[in-house]
Amino acid sequence: MQSQSLTHLQALEAESIEILREVAASFERPVMMYSIGKDSSVLLHLARKAFYPSKIPFPLLHVNTTWKFREMIAFRDSMAEKYGFDLISHTNPEGLANNINPFDHGSSRYTDIMKTQALRQALNAGRYDAAIGGARRDEEKSRAKERIFSHRNANHAWDPKNQRPELWKVFNTRLNPGESMRVFPISNWTELDVWTYIYDQGIELPSLYFAKPRPVVDRSGTLIMVDDERMPLEPGETARMEMVRFRTLGCYPLTGAIRSDAADLPSIIMEMQASRTSEREGRLIDSDSVGSMEKKKQEGYF
Amino acid sequence: MAQPMHTPDTDIGLWLQQQTDKSLLRFLTCGSVDDGKSTLIGRLLYDSQLILDDQLASLKKESHNRTTGDEGIDFSLLVDGLTAEREQGITIDVAYRFFSTDKRKFIVADTPGHEQYTRNMATGASNADLALVLIDARKGVLTQTRRHSFILSLIGVKHVVLVVNKIDLVDYDEAVFDRIVAEYRAFAAPLGFKTLEAIPVSALRGDNMLAQSPNTPWYGGPALVPYLETIDVSEDRSAQPFRFPVQWVNRPNLDFRGFSGTVASGAIAVGDEVLIASSRKPAVVKRIVTMDGDLDQAIAGRAVTLVLDREVDISRGDVLSRPGETPEYSNQFQARVIWMSEEPAYPGRSYLLKVGAQTISATITDLKFRTNVNTLEQTAATKIDLNEVATVTLATDKPIAFDSYKTNALTGGFILVDRLSNATLGAGTIDFGLRRAQNLTYQAFDVNRDVRATMKGQSPQIIWFTGLSGSGKSSVANLLERRLTAEGKHLYILDGDNVRHGLNKDLGFTEAARVENIRRVAEVARLMADAGLIVLVSFISPFRNERRLAREIAGDLRFSEVYVDTPLEVCEARDPKGLYKRARAGEIKNFTGIDSPFEAPEHPDLVLHGAQFEVAQLADQLYDWLKI
Numbered sequence: 001m002q003s004q005s006l007t008h009l010q011a012l013e014a015e016s017i018e019i020l021r022e023v024a025a026s027f028e029r030p031v032m033m034y035s036i037g038k039d040s041s042v043l044l045h046l047a048r049k050a051f052y053p054s055k056i057p058f059p060l061l062h063v064n065t066t067w068k069f070r071e072m073i074a075f076r077d078s079m080a081e082k083y084g085f086d087l088i089s090h091t092n093p094e095g096l097a098n099n100i101n102p103f104d105h106g107s108s109r110y111t112d113i114m115k116t117q118a119l120r121q122a123l124n125a126g127r128y129d130a131a132i133g134g135a136r137r138d139e140e141k142s143r144a145k146e147r148i149f150s151h152r153n154a155n156h157a158w159d160p161k162n163q164r165p166e167l168w169k170v171f172n173t174r175l176n177p178g179e180s181m182r183v184f185p186i187s188n189w190t191e192l193d194v195w196t197y198i199y200d201q202g203i204e205l206p207s208l209y210f211a212k213p214r215p216v217v218d219r220s221g222t223l224i225m226v227d228d229e230r231m232p233l234e235p236g237e238t239a240r241m242e243m244v245r246f247r248t249l250g251c252y253p254l255t256g257a258i259r260s261d262a263a264d265l266p267s268i269i270m271e272m273q274a275s276r277t278s279e280r281e282g283r284l285i286d287s288d289s290v291g292s293m294e295k296k297k298q299e300g301y302f
Numbered sequence: 303m304a305q306p307m308h309t310p311d312t313d314i315g316l317w318l319q320q321q322t323d324k325s326l327l328r329f330l331t332c333g334s335v336d337d338g339k340s341t342l343i344g345r346l347l348y349d350s351q352l353i354l355d356d357q358l359a360s361l362k363k364e365s366h367n368r369t370t371g372d373e374g375i376d377f378s379l380l381v382d383g384l385t386a387e388r389e390q391g392i393t394i395d396v397a398y399r400f401f402s403t404d405k406r407k408f409i410v411a412d413t414p415g416h417e418q419y420t421r422n423m424a425t426g427a428s429n430a431d432l433a434l435v436l437i438d439a440r441k442g443v444l445t446q447t448r449r450h451s452f453i454l455s456l457i458g459v460k461h462v463v464l465v466v467n468k469i470d471l472v473d474y475d476e477a478v479f480d481r482i483v484a485e486y487r488a489f490a491a492p493l494g495f496k497t498l499e500a501i502p503v504s505a506l507r508g509d510n511m512l513a514q515s516p517n518t519p520w521y522g523g524p525a526l527v528p529y530l531e532t533i534d535v536s537e538d539r540s541a542q543p544f545r546f547p548v549q550w551v552n553r554p555n556l557d558f559r560g561f562s563g564t565v566a567s568g569a570i571a572v573g574d575e576v577l578i579a580s581s582r583k584p585a586v587v588k589r590i591v592t593m594d595g596d597l598d599q600a601i602a603g604r605a606v607t608l609v610l611d612r613e614v615d616i617s618r619g620d621v622l623s624r625p626g627e628t629p630e631y632s633n634q635f636q637a638r639v640i641w642m643s644e645e646p647a648y649p650g651r652s653y654l655l656k657v658g659a660q661t662i663s664a665t666i667t668d669l670k671f672r673t674n675v676n677t678l679e680q681t682a683a684t685k686i687d688l689n690e691v692a693t694v695t696l697a698t699d700k701p702i703a704f705d706s707y708k709t710n711a712l713t714g715g716f717i718l719v720d721r722l723s724n725a726t727l728g729a730g731t732i733d734f735g736l737r738r739a740q741n742l743t744y745q746a747f748d749v750n751r752d753v754r755a756t757m758k759g760q761s762p763q764i765i766w767f768t769g770l771s772g773s774g775k776s777s778v779a780n781l782l783e784r785r786l787t788a789e790g791k792h793l794y795i796l797d798g799d800n801v802r803h804g805l806n807k808d809l810g811f812t813e814a815a816r817v818e819n820i821r822r823v824a825e826v827a828r829l830m831a832d833a834g835l836i837v838l839v840s841f842i843s844p845f846r847n848e849r850r851l852a853r854e855i856a857g858d859l860r861f862s863e864v865y866v867d868t869p870l871e872v873c874e875a876r877d878p879k880g881l882y883k884r885a886r887a888g889e890i891k892n893f894t895g896i897d898s899p900f901e902a903p904e905h906p907d908l909v910l911h912g913a914q915f916e917v918a919q920l921a922d923q924l925y926d927w928l929k930i
């Protein structure tokens with residue numbers, strides 16, 4: 001006989017698998033958001049487990065702002081090929097035509113057009129009734145209150161004061177025409193859970209998470225990697241090679257690197273345990289004002 | 303500050319193993335508004351070193367202009383997430399928080415104290431193993447303390463820690479603590495908690511949080527965190543009867559057919575015999591499939607895919623068990639319901655019920671009594687209002703598999719969903735199945751509806767008119783009846799005049815009475831149609847839910863919802879019975895269109911525009927459309 005209760009990682013894994021299966025069984029056109037980061041990688045792994053030996057019964061959607069790290073795109077394509085999932089990549093065509101970028105248009109306008117609006121376009125175009133995301137409740141205060149099955153009205157907006165009560169594992173998956181659901185299977189995981197699970201399961205990650213010498217510039221205390229020639233350098237500014245890595249992956253001009261020597265998983269986890277800043281700090285999007293994430297979510301951001 | 307809760311080990315492999323092997327404790331905090339719940343959780347996060355530098359900086363920024371403790375920090379800001387809450391200084395929804403120590407990972411549900419958010423507390427409690435019930439030492443046991451404790455027992459939280467907070471503000475007085483604990487124990491005795499530990503605490507100052515405080519030398523029990531780290535809450539779910547609700551049928555190709563789900567309780571091994579609840583058919587487990595390889599056995603909590611040794615009819619919602627310890631299987635049961643919607647629950651109304659992976663139509667057939675959540679007093683009721691708890695009988699369209707909630711929360715807890723808005727209206731816990739429902743089977747007569755219909759030379763059906771008073775429903779129904787009767791058809795009109803004065807004379811005009819009124823009329827209409835008649839029902843029937851109910855009661859009979867759409871001004875100008883005048887004068891209450899709403903049909907089968915056509919024309923339109 002094996003042990004008669006599950007460890008916390010086994011319990012979290014089973015909970016997430018149950019949620020993913022509930023989505024597949026309850027919705028007509030589900031889609032899974034795939035952002036290529038560590039949380040997405042865990043989500044992908046869980047989805048493969050949930051439906052094995054079947055293939056993942058829904059497509060993966062990547063909202064491509066065209067400003068992602070080049071390596072992320074290569075990694076994304078290699079995963080799609082290796083695991084044979086259906087990959088949809090969407091870029092806001094108007095944003096692309098108007099060359100909307102984080103340098104000329106500012107992070108908030110850029111994020112709105114290339115991420116939030118692009119996401120809405122893709123969800124509308126696919127007529128998806130459920131979008132699975134890798135958000136966790138420990139990331140940010142307004143996320144801590146969001147349901148696992150989080151209802152969106154026909155405009156993809158979240159109404160935090162009118163959330164459906166969510167009891168036990170009995171999820172209300174019913175929708176009226178035009179409405180949709182955002183589903184967060186790893187709501188109850190912490191950043192440390194994600195890392196220890198990656199370690200325990202041997203999940204592949206983009207190498208950007210691991211330290212190596214990379215060309216960076218220092219922008220008011222934030223280290224930005226010069227990933228391609230579109231990055232405008234200020235007069236006299238040159239990229240320096242520094243030993244850095246990333247705690248989160250996103251658009252390279254908006255994602256700060258940290259100086260680190262952690263080149264393998266155990267070192268990263270140890271470094272993270274010793275560190276004294278939270279992971280979203282490297283993202284420029286949250287720091288605009290108090291309550292900014294909550295506002296973005298009401299507008300349809302993930 | 304006391305010792306931090308854990309220190310990273312330098313031996314990485316060992317440390318990672320320790321992280322992986324930790325157990326998980328889910329608990330919730332509840333208490334009344336100013337008992338300091340958020341402060342307590344903030345303190346737990348702070349002490350477990352989970353407050354990071356950037357969060358601390360932002361916390362200090364936000365603590366400006368607020369009441370703070372010695373550290374100059376308002377800990378509650380860490381957990382009060384939504385802007386509205388920050389503005390009002392209260393917690394309005396469930397927030398989940400995470401921290402861990404060397405021994406355990408903790409998931410904390412921070413739930414609101416206000417009465418109007420009772421539903422959120424029930425939500426937080428539904429996934430918790432343990433509850434911290436906070437009491438302000440200065441105030442003692444309050445009404446809200448009692449309400450929260452009752453909801454905990456209703457949801458089946460077995461372990462309670464009574465946290466007597468702000469003990470510093472009563473000068474660490476042992477007598478105050480003892481008095482509060484004695485009062486609470488007396489109250490909680492009938493609630494059936496398995497363990498109840500009382501701890502004197504100051505969340506703001508840290509007394510008895512991580513270690514025993516020198517300020518309470520008279521207290522010999524454990525400090526809060528060590529207690530949470532060690533308490534055994536395992537129900538040993540694996541030792542209970544095996545339950546496997548089938549969530550998803552896994553069919554990648556013709557050679558593989560598996561049933562995916564999570565073992566709700568018990569354990570299953572390859573070679574074990576299982577029984578399918580709906581068909582009572584047996585099968586043997588051939589494989590337990592996971593991506594990491596096949597398992598020999600799966601215990602409670604594991605998400606797996608079962609392959610059986612034979613072709614059996616199983617779909618989502620079926621429950622697998624072992625022969626000899628099967629779940630109940632019935633279409634009627636008693637349950638306790640917590641209502642979570644502004645719109646009250648009424649007996650007779652149809653809802654969607656979801657338990658496990660089964661979703662089915664259900665009706666509250668009997669409202670036995672309402673329990674006052676503050677006094678535990680039981681009173682008679684005709685409806686269940688928001689945040690109320692009632693004991694009811696529920697009937698489902700088809701039998702479902704379930705257990706009593708006491709024996710298995712995962713197969714005995716359900717939600718009720720609105721059929722139109724799809725909102726979650728309430729949650730319930732099943733007490734027991736009512737066996738008599740199983741024995742109630744309909745006698746199959748040799749003389750059936752078809753025979754009777756053939757004798758009358760018509761196809762029996764129900765034509766349901768809806769519309770405001772004075773819209774022309776009865777006039778149209780009368781003309782149609784005359785014309786069809788002239789053709790040799792057999793009809794009957796049910797309207798307010800012939801039903802309200804007889805069958806339904808015991809009913810008033812409250813919302814509950816209107817629901818019951820429509821239910822009875824719909825049942826009578828169905829019986830008459832079953833007898834072979836064409837039934838014309840002419841009732842205002844202002845609510846979508848009741849019209850939908852009427853359609854459901856009609857079953858496989860043809861049911862045509864005819865909306866006589868005449869604007870209120872026109873109806874009021876006609877005022878054939880002078881009712882509008884009296885309603886406007888306040889002599890009639892709850893009059894549809896005046897002080898009670900009319901919910902226009904969203905998808906009527908036919909719309910008759912009462913202001914644009916004469917009654918005879920409307921009757922012709924209906925006659926042409928019906929093609930009887």
